[in-house]
Amino acid sequence: MVDAASWLPTELTPMSHSLDVLFDVALGVVTFFFVLVEVLLVTFLIRYRRTKTNQTGVNVHGNNRLEVIWTLIPAAILVCMGVYCVKVVYALQTPPAKPEVIKVTGHMWFWEFQYPNGLTTKNDLRVPAGENVLFEIHSADVIHGFYIPAVRIQQDALPGRQTEFWMNADTDKVGQVFDVPCDQFCGSGHPIMDAKMTVMSPADYEHWEQTQLQKQKQNSGQ
Amino acid sequence: MEAAVQAPRKSFIREWVMTVDHKKIGIMYGVTSLFFFLLAGLFALLVRTDLLVPSGLFSPQTYNEFFTMHATIMIFAVIIPLLTGAFGNYLVPLMIGARDMAFPRMNALSYWLYLASGVVLLFSMFFGMPDAGWTSYPPYSIQSQGPGIDLWVTAIHIAGLSSILGAINFVVTIHKMRAPGMTYNRMPLFVWSILVTAYMQIFGTPALAGAVTTLLADRHFGTVFYDATAGGDPMLYQHLFWFYSHPAVYIMILPGFGIISELLPVFSRKPIFGYHAIAYSSVAIGFLGFFVWAHHMFVAGMSMSAGIPFMISSLIIAVPTSVKIFNWLATMWRGAVDYTVPMMYASLGFIGSFIIGGFSGVIVAEVPLDMHLHDTYFIVAHIHYVLFGGSVMTIMAGLHYWFPKVTGRMFNTKLGHISFWFYFIGTQVTFFPMHLVGLAGMPRRYQSYLPEFQFWNDVSTIGSYILGVGTLIIIFNLFYSAKYGKKVGNNPWGARTLEWTISSPPPEHNFTELPVVTENPYQPYSPQEVEEVATA
Ligand SMILES: [Cu+2]
Numbered sequence A: 001m002v003d004a005a006s007w008l009p010t011e012l013t014p015m016s017h018s019l020d021v022l023f024d025v026a027l028g029v030v031t032f033f034f035v036l037v038e039v040l041l042v043t044f045l046i047r048y049r050r051t052k053t054n055q056t057g058v059n060v061h062g063n064n065r066l067e068v069i070w071t072l073i074p075a076a077i078l079v080c081m082g083v084y085c086v087k088v089v090y091a092l093q094t095p096p097a098k099p100e101v102i103k104v105t106g107h108m109w110f111w112e113f114q115y116p117n118g119l120t121t122k123n124d125l126r127v128p129a130g131e132n133v134l135f136e137i138h139s140a141d142v143i144h145g146f147y148i149p150a151v152r153i154q155q156d157a158l159p160g161r162q163t164e165f166w167m168n169a170d171t172d173k174v175g176q177v178f179d180v181p182c183d184q185f186c187g188s189g190h191p192i193m194d195a196k197m198t199v200m201s202p203a204d205y206e207h208w209e210q211t212q213l214q215k216q217k218q219n220s221g222q
Numbered sequence B: 001m002e003a004a005v006q007a008p009r010k011s012f013i014r015e016w017v018m019t020v021d022h023k024k025i026g027i028m029y030g031v032t033s034l035f036f037f038l039l040a041g042l043f044a045l046l047v048r049t050d051l052l053v054p055s056g057l058f059s060p061q062t063y064n065e066f067f068t069m070h071a072t073i074m075i076f077a078v079i080i081p082l083l084t085g086a087f088g089n090y091l092v093p094l095m096i097g098a099r100d101m102a103f104p105r106m107n108a109l110s111y112w113l114y115l116a117s118g119v120v121l122l123f124s125m126f127f128g129m130p131d132a133g134w135t136s137y138p139p140y141s142i143q144s145q146g147p148g149i150d151l152w153v154t155a156i157h158i159a160g161l162s163s164i165l166g167a168i169n170f171v172v173t174i175h176k177m178r179a180p181g182m183t184y185n186r187m188p189l190f191v192w193s194i195l196v197t198a199y200m201q202i203f204g205t206p207a208l209a210g211a212v213t214t215l216l217a218d219r220h221f222g223t224v225f226y227d228a229t230a231g232g233d234p235m236l237y238q239h240l241f242w243f244y245s246h247p248a249v250y251i252m253i254l255p256g257f258g259i260i261s262e263l264l265p266v267f268s269r270k271p272i273f274g275y276h277a278i279a280y281s282s283v284a285i286g287f288l289g290f291f292v293w294a295h296h297m298f299v300a301g302m303s304m305s306a307g308i309p310f311m312i313s314s315l316i317i318a319v320p321t322s323v324k325i326f327n328w329l330a331t332m333w334r335g336a337v338d339y340t341v342p343m344m345y346a347s348l349g350f351i352g353s354f355i356i357g358g359f360s361g362v363i364v365a366e367v368p369l370d371m372h373l374h375d376t377y378f379i380v381a382h383i384h385y386v387l388f389g390g391s392v393m394t395i396m397a398g399l400h401y402w403f404p405k406v407t408g409r410m411f412n413t414k415l416g417h418i419s420f421w422f423y424f425i426g427t428q429v430t431f432f433p434m435h436l437v438g439l440a441g442m443p444r445r446y447q448s449y450l451p452e453f454q455f456w457n458d459v460s461t462i463g464s465y466i467l468g469v470g471t472l473i474i475i476f477n478l479f480y481s482a483k484y485g486k487k488v489g490n491n492p493w494g495a496r497t498l499e500w501t502i503s504s505p506p507p508e509h510n511f512t513e514l515p516v517v518t519e520n521p522y523q524p525y526s527p528q529e530v531e532e533v534a535t536a
């Protein structure tokens, strides 16, 4: 029996942690208003239920002060949320210094990864923990969506245009494997276009990259 | 009595096929779109059934066709035609005190075009269904084989033409044909919402037509609008598509807001709270609705910071919507709330469910959070809380509310309440779990999925069956009662808008003498007059 996944997955990077903090804040705000509206709704339904056929409601057409209040308060809260989000956007977007660049190419229907030493793999993504990794994302055919739920980021893979995002895996996640699904509809293989990402220690990563490249050269040399 | 003078019975062709009467056209829109509602619901049940097990029960190609057909039919052949074509056509002339729409023949034409577009979609079930989703993004939709996408484009084109003709008709009718004394600030709020919706259709639909025309040209005429290797750009399609399709979300919800604004005061026996706030917030939504489209494209290839203006506009548009919610709640405050079937759909059904879609909308509007949630089941949950918990609930509220006016009979109240609880519970059971698998990272449009997502998917599927049963009960109740229901008088709810001042069903030209309007329809109730309604 597999556990039912029903909340945010593992936080793999410091950035995914700060995105989850933002999510919790946003969820807190909307939950407050959700509870407020539902409580008022149910209270009014019960409290003001019509019990006699000739019963009527009070003669009130509106209240300008209330209109101003319930326009300005949500507006002010949304402005604060907006400002908070803008800060996170720039932190997300600013590329890190000297990243390990991995080229990602979406195909119908698999992911191809090309590492800095020229090694290419299919559906097998490895990243060094504690180091900045930048994904340069392309597509060889239709639009795909390069998505790592544990990182909380996705970018579409487009033909003729490069998209990118970066990550820096926590060192305590070494050895763990994460899903890398395709998140933009791309045809009948869309749901099985699922790569796996393994987090490695930088030394192991280095070693793996070299030995795989050797193997690949030998294979193609035969 | 008019009935004493037996008019010769008209043939079916004369009475329906050749009619230009806005009420008959409205009924034809309603019946046709309820048929498509059943069909789209069937596709939804097939989609949900596939997802009972992680490996999926159908082939991926079949599954892709099912969800494409489900969404296309629901949007273009059910929700939009029901709200504007059925409710709008039937009610607007009655509510503003007119004898018909401004252009009755064009009105009939827009119905027949709508039917034609639906028939094209039906054809595709025999000749090859579209498989690229209702968004039909190129380049996939250009590579897709068979006639499915071509039929889809054709259906969209015809539906769009029908929409534009209908919208022009509403705009002219509302501006030009109001009864004496019916100033803009005395118009029923439903009419306000249809006016704004019509303007949105006129400004938005051409962009959609452009998107699908270029798509068709790329498929067959060798153009390269969306071919990146030849210098085209697939993102252009997405901009054009969403420039229509985000406003379309408001096209599908604003008339519903209008329905709610009519029902709440009647069943609370109170004037609407904040008439002007509700009317003008519709205008604000209609205007702002054209500046948010790229929130569907935060991860589609634009830089993250380019999403910021669209994030801001998408957050701002939540303000006029929340203004409406608070005004509706205030309308019920210290009212005399009657638990009728339409009121249950409007209060608990609509307000209680729709706000979940509104709040998840605020979350996915935030660029950093959309990086994770985009194209996951969280979005599927969001759109269904808006369109099902929102639009469809308002449709059910409206169908039950105006049913006695249209048929002269009352639906079965007991069945009505039962169907409501099927709908309310079914909606939550089907759509709420989608938030959870979405948060966990399950992408949408997946015919198969990882085993850890099975539990909540199965819960959703069970919920969808509850909705299916509820739908059958509603349809049975309405069609059975139209023939055998208890007869009712002109105004069984004690409502104030003009359609309730004339007979049920209304006479052919609505008003023998045009009414003179002196105030808006949301006036306080006196105990004497409600006594009269109760005994009538
Ligand atoms: Cu893909």
Ligand SMILES: [Cu+2]
Pocket (backbone or CB within 6 Å): B245, B246, B249, B292, B293, B295, B296
């Ligand atoms: Cu939108």
